[in-house]
Amino acid sequence: xxxxxxxxxxxxxxxxxxxxxxRVVVSVGGKVVADSRRALTLQEASYPPVQYVPIADVDRSLxxxxxxxxxxxxxxxxxxxxxTVDGKQAVDAVWxxxxxxPAVAEIKDHVAFYPDRVDSIVVE
Numbered sequence: 001x002x003x004x005x006x007x008x009x010x011x012x013x014x015x016x017x018x019x020x021x022x023r024v025v026v027s028v029g030g031k032v033v034a035d036s037r038r039a040l041t042l043q044e045a046s047y048p049p050v051q052y053v054p055i056a057d058v059d060r061s062l063x064x065x066x067x068x069x070x071x072x073x074x075x076x077x078x079x080x081x082x083x084t085v086d087g088k089q090a091v092d093a094v095w096x097x098x099x100x101x102p103a104v105a106e107i108k109d110h111v112a113f114y115p116d117r118v119d120s121i122v123v124e
Contacts, residue, residue: 007073008102015044015074017106018054020123024051026058027119028093029085034113036056040106044074051121052110055096068092076101081111083118093117 009015020041026034036057043049063081069080081094096111097104115121 004071005073006101009074013045013074015042015104017042017104020051024053025122025124026053026113028083028090029088030119033062033083037056040110042107049114051105051123054110055109055111057089058111063094065090068075074101090117
């Protein structure tokens, strides 16, 4: 068994996390899955910014945890949820870090949504 690398954000791979005062609404299958004014915006290197919504602001009745797992050396082990609305599934549309690396500890208890797997992520 090999240890997974843990990398720190820095000048070559900056990561910033800021409170987003705007309202973030995520919809799947025409239904609101998340609605929050407490989201965090994570900006990682040159990737598009990602809204991390507190799990408390998500309709958990629509989520089903999957066996999918990935690893980010900057953030840690990610787990996934599928969203089901009226029998239609957005497979692995939601990811989260149960135990994120210390450098990004703020995203604990938050989830993010793949824009191409949900109807919309609206920041108002």
